[in-house]
Amino acid sequence: MSLNSFFQFFVPQEKKFYPLYQKQAEYIDKAAKLLRQMLIETDLERLENLKKEIKACETDGDDVLRDFYSQLFATVLTPFDREDVHELAEMMDTFLDRIDDSANIILTRRFLAVDEDLNTMAENIMFAAENLSSIIRDLPVMYDKSKEIMRLWATISASCSNKTTASLKSSNAKTWCKCWRTRRIQ
Numbered sequence: 001m002s003l004n005s006f007f008q009f010f011v012p013q014e015k016k017f018y019p020l021y022q023k024q025a026e027y028i029d030k031a032a033k034l035l036r037q038m039l040i041e042t043d044l045e046r047l048e049n050l051k052k053e054i055k056a057c058e059t060d061g062d063d064v065l066r067d068f069y070s071q072l073f074a075t076v077l078t079p080f081d082r083e084d085v086h087e088l089a090e091m092m093d094t095f096l097d098r099i100d101d102s103a104n105i106i107l108t109r110r111f112l113a114v115d116e117d118l119n120t121m122a123e124n125i126m127f128a129a130e131n132l133s134s135i136i137r138d139l140p141v142m143y144d145k146s147k148e149i150m151r152l153w154a155t156i157s158a159s160c161s162n163k164t165t166a167s168l169k170s171s172n173a174k175t176w177c178k179c180w181r182t183r184r185i186q
Contacts, residue, residue: 017068017078017085018139018140022136023064024092024093024096024136025092027057028057031054032099032130034103035054035102036126038106038107044110048107050103051106054103058100061096065093099125
């Protein structure tokens with residue numbers, strides 16, 4: 001046991017951020033499902049009601065973000081790096097804002113026919129929201145097992161990097177891999 005982990009045992013870690021993250025993830029998940037429903041719906045009144053529900057999720061998400069900031073400013077020790085705690089909350093709020101923006105576009109454009117690309121995009125948003133909810137739900141456990149996760153991540157990254165580099169022959173693909181590795185390191 002290192003000296004740092006010895007002292008960490010005596011330092012209380014604030015766990016109050018996890019419920020806020022989970023609440024925000026629930027709003028994102030709900031809004032993503034409502035957005036998908038908007039693409040299926042043809043009744044204008046129902047479309048407007050779905051948009052109002054998405055707006056309510058976005059407004060509730062903003063309230064959670066305000067609560068989050070008040071908790072963050074009142075907390076000395078965060079469960080993980082303070083900047084990362086803040087950045088995750090901001091990114092989740094941005095995701096919810098983008099869903100709301102998309103709902104506005106769908107309502108104002110009133111698509112007569114929804115093409116496959118829009119359906120795929122909505123399904124991808126739902127998929128991302130569901131995965132985010134799953135990750136946020138497991139975040140406290142992940143933090144407790146962070147060393148094991150970092151070891152696994154390093155193994156997976158190395159494996160993916162080697163396989164990607166070996167299997168991709170085109171110069172564009174090689175450039176993409178190089179950019180991906182550079183961004184990952186930053």
